[in-house]
Amino acid sequence: MFGGLWQDLRYGTRTLLKSPGYTAIAVVALALSIGANTAIFSAVNTLLLRPLPLKDLDRLVYSITLREGFDPFGASFLEFDAYQQRNHFFASIGAAKQRSFNLIGRGEPERIRGASAMSDYFTTLGVKPLLGRSFSGQEDRPGGAAVALISYGLWQNHFGGNTSVVGETLNLEGRIYTIIGVMPRGFDLPAAADVWVPFQMNIGSLPFMDRSAFGCEIVARLRPRITVEQADAEAKSIARQLEAEFPQVRRGWSLKLIPLRQQLLGDLAGRVNKALVALMCGVGFLLLICCANVANLQLARGITRTRELALRRALGASRSRLIRQLLTESMLLAWIGGVGGFLLAHWIVPLLAAINPIQGISLAAFFHDFKIDTRVLSFALSVTLATGVIFGLLPAIKGAGENEVMPSLRQSDQHSASAPGHGWLNVLIIAEIASPPTRRSRIQTRSPSHDENDFAGIEIFRAPEADRFCRSSPRAREKFAGYTLCRHDDEHSTGARDHLRLRL
Amino acid sequence: MNNGSTPLIHLENVTKVFLTDEVETHALSGIHLEIRTGEYVSIAGPSGCGKSTLLSILGLLDTASDGSYCLKGTEVANLSFPDRARIRNREIGFIFQSFNLIGDLTVYENVELPLTYRGMAAGERKHFVIEALERVGMGHRAKHLPSQLSGGQQQRVAVARALAGKPAILLADEPTGNLDSRNGEAVMDLLKELHAGGATICMVTHDERFAQHADRTVHLFDGRVVEDRIAA
Ligand SMILES: Nc1ncnc2c1ncn2[C@@H]1O[C@H](COP(=O)(O)OP(=O)(O)OP(=O)(O)O)[C@@H](O)[C@H]1O
Ligand SMILES: [Mg+2]
Numbered sequence: 001m002f003g004g005l006w007q008d009l010r011y012g013t014r015t016l017l018k019s020p021g022y023t024a025i026a027v028v029a030l031a032l033s034i035g036a037n038t039a040i041f042s043a044v045n046t047l048l049l050r051p052l053p054l055k056d057l058d059r060l061v062y063s064i065t066l067r068e069g070f071d072p073f074g075a076s077f078l079e080f081d082a083y084q085q086r087n088h089f090f091a092s093i094g095a096a097k098q099r100s101f102n103l104i105g106r107g108e109p110e111r112i113r114g115a116s117a118m119s120d121y122f123t124t125l126g127v128k129p130l131l132g133r134s135f136s137g138q139e140d141r142p143g144g145a146a147v148a149l150i151s152y153g154l155w156q157n158h159f160g161g162n163t164s165v166v167g168e169t170l171n172l173e174g175r176i177y178t179i180i181g182v183m184p185r186g187f188d189l190p191a192a193a194d195v196w197v198p199f200q201m202n203i204g205s206l207p208f209m210d211r212s213a214f215g216c217e218i219v220a221r222l223r224p225r226i227t228v229e230q231a232d233a234e235a236k237s238i239a240r241q242l243e244a245e246f247p248q249v250r251r252g253w254s255l256k257l258i259p260l261r262q263q264l265l266g267d268l269a270g271r272v273n274k275a276l277v278a279l280m281c282g283v284g285f286l287l288l289i290c291c292a293n294v295a296n297l298q299l300a301r302g303i304t305r306t307r308e309l310a311l312r313r314a315l316g317a318s319r320s321r322l323i324r325q326l327l328t329e330s331m332l333l334a335w336i337g338g339v340g341g342f343l344l345a346h347w348i349v350p351l352l353a354a355i356n357p358i359q360g361i362s363l364a365a366f367f368h369d370f371k372i373d374t375r376v377l378s379f380a381l382s383v384t385l386a387t388g389v390i391f392g393l394l395p396a397i398k399g400a401g402e403n404e405v406m407p408s409l410r411q412s413d414q415h416s417a418s419a420p421g422h423g424w425l426n427v428l429i430i431a432e433i434a435s436p437p438t439r440r441s442r443i444q445t446r447s448p449s450h451d452e453n454d455f456a457g458i459e460i461f462r463a464p465e466a467d468r469f470c471r472s473s474p475r476a477r478e479k480f481a482g483y484t485l486c487r488h489d490d491e492h493s494t495g496a497r498d499h500l501r502l503r504l
Numbered sequence: 505m506n507n508g509s510t511p512l513i514h515l516e517n518v519t520k521v522f523l524t525d526e527v528e529t530h531a532l533s534g535i536h537l538e539i540r541t542g543e544y545v546s547i548a549g550p551s552g553c554g555k556s557t558l559l560s561i562l563g564l565l566d567t568a569s570d571g572s573y574c575l576k577g578t579e580v581a582n583l584s585f586p587d588r589a590r591i592r593n594r595e596i597g598f599i600f601q602s603f604n605l606i607g608d609l610t611v612y613e614n615v616e617l618p619l620t621y622r623g624m625a626a627g628e629r630k631h632f633v634i635e636a637l638e639r640v641g642m643g644h645r646a647k648h649l650p651s652q653l654s655g656g657q658q659q660r661v662a663v664a665r666a667l668a669g670k671p672a673i674l675l676a677d678e679p680t681g682n683l684d685s686r687n688g689e690a691v692m693d694l695l696k697e698l699h700a701g702g703a704t705i706c707m708v709t710h711d712e713r714f715a716q717h718a719d720r721t722v723h724l725f726d727g728r729v730v731e732d733r734i735a736a
Contacts, residue, residue, distance in 0.1 A: 018608060315665070404585075405566070
């Protein structure tokens with residue numbers, strides 16, 4: 001099975017090297033489109049696919065408050081309370097409030113970002129501490145213990161990543177907190193928090209002013225099979241109830257639930273997703289066009305190689321064997337293009353990261369880290385393989401010829417210069433044949449020199465032309481007793497030329 | 505002619521009709537032909553009488569429109585295309601008028617090609633290739649490309665390629681057609697030598713002188729065998 005593969009590869013390499021112009025064009029086209037696909041996919045991967053330290057991110061929603069003429073707001077505890085009492089579609093709900101703290105007693109006093117978070121906030125997000133544990137219900141009550149969770153970054157920077165950190169203390173704003181856990185690497189919700197303390201408040205007993213003040217962040221996990229639209233519709237009806245109940249503060253206010261990912265991407269309108277899909281489709285289409293073009297080039301070359309391919313059949317290669325050989329050549333081309341594309345992507349991706357339009361500040365370790373990981377690598381690999389098959393299969397099947405060998409052998413005598421009809425593909429094929437000027441045939445007769453009286457010379461650049469000339473023109477056959485094809489290198493011309501000697 | 509045993513090739517009432525633009529060309533009409541192992545048959549006749557067509561059918565490059573063709577006692581008309589490729593590869597060695605070496609492959613690789621398609625291991629291939637090249641006196645040119653050889657040398661390489669796989673029969677279509685007379689004779693001498701060594705050869709030639717090398721001449725006219733003469 002793989003016996004001839006090495007030979008096919010070797011021969012394929014030689015074929016590619018033989019027409020460096022063609023190979024270069026094909027490789028560049030493939031590299032550009034595979035590179036573009038890989039780069040865009042790395043963005044899709046970073047923003048939409050890569051796993052985050054949150055469980056089932058796509059089941060999580062984020063609540064925003066809308067008022068005509070204003071930018072969307074965060075949420076207030078009024079809504080949190082209303083959701084908790086009235087919604088039917090949330091499996092769980094949690095809230096947190098951004099804060100900042102003065103961290104004292106660990107070198108220079110430092111202002112760090114943090115949050116007070118309900119214990120439900122973490123369970124709803126599905127995030128578990130890397131080390132230690134999260135807040136218990138007990139700790140989250142008014143008068144609960146002064147405990148704190150710290151971020152991975154803070155742990156590394158201030159505690160040297162020491163695992164004995166759990167149980168140590170932290171002086172925040174002059175109050176001593178006991179560290180009970182370290183959150184996983186990169187987790188920093190809400191915003192870019194480095195430390196979390198329990199919320200420890202009874203919402204019901206808060207003064208109304210505090211309850212209706214904005215500034216809290218609500219996340220909720222949808223029940224199974226509930227869609228964002230369903231939950232959003234219910235949120236809207238809850239907003240109307242609130243409007244009726246508290247007209248003095250809620251008139252003209254509405255609620256909207258958006259997927260949490262959208263919020264994290266700073267994309268309240270939901271454009272990023274669509275833009276990425278459109279971009280992916282765009283570069284995918286580019287790749288298809290490229291495949292079609294390379295397929296055409298391959299077809300054109302298959303035609304110029306009809307004789308060689310028919311000959312291989314005559315020597316006992318089955319059609320499938322030839323298809324395999326031609327496909328190997330295409331695959332080789334695809335691989336070179338793929339490697340080129342991969343290198344190109346390697347170079348583009350940092351540029352993409354630099355112009356990353358994502359405004360969200362949370363989970364920056366994930367959303368701002370455009371890189372080529374194993375998923376991108378396997379994507380590039382599969383695209384390369386698929387590309388090879390897409391542009392190689394048809395030319396391979398065509399190139400392998402009819403089942404019967406003789407027609408191809410005969411046909412090859414007529415081909416070489418004109419391509420048979422492939423409809424609109426013809427233009428490209430002709431372009432391919434015509435473009436490198438050295439490959440154009442030029443027939444020029446030479447007057448017989450004194451020492452070769454019985455020869456008329458004809459110079460031709462390509463052997464098939466010469467062959468065709470002699471075989472297809474009955475007049476040539478009548479006029480000349482025979483012909484000899486030889487090849488010599490001419491320093492003045494661009495390469496080897498075939499030299500046809502006709503015996504008079 | 506040997507008698508008794510099954511002939512290597514047995515054609516009975518073979519016809520070949522080409523259909524082009526609703527014109528029927530009867531290239532072969534009712535050919536009867538037997539070729540036995542060890543024979544050297546030359547096929548002669550005017551241009552267009554069907555010599556090449558006959559050879560392409562013998563070589564399984566084309567299928568007869570009608571009639572029966574038994575190769576080594578097996579009817580080949582009903583074989584699948586992959587089977588035909590396999591038989592072509594094992595039993596038939598072709599020599600073409602225009603050499604038909606593959607320009608991108610070295611002499612060695614050209615000769616090796618049919619053996620590769622046979623699935624022969626590399627070591628064994630090497631042995632066969634070198635033996636064949638030595639036989640045609642081209643062993644010293646193994647690394648050359650066809651374009652670096654003279655026409656006569658190219659045809660000798662083509663002969664080596666045809667015989668490398670030790671086929672049951674060598675089919676040659678005007679093997680000297682593209683060669684000057686000196687080189688033509690050299691190739692003919694080579695074929696004669698191979699025949700003396702036991703090879704079965706069926707050759708198409710225009711050249712009366714070369715036809716006499718064979719020990720049997722079949723004359724075709726208008727797609728029929730008009731004479732089948734054994735040399736004195
Ligand atoms: N593919 C084809 N389609 C139509 N007609 C064909 C085809 N191949 C051969 N013929 C016709 O069949 C007849 C026999 O052709 P063939 O090539 O066998 O002749 P030949 O004896 O080899 O001639 P030459 O000595 O000139 O090579 C010719 O009339 C030719 O035109
Ligand atoms: Mg002929």
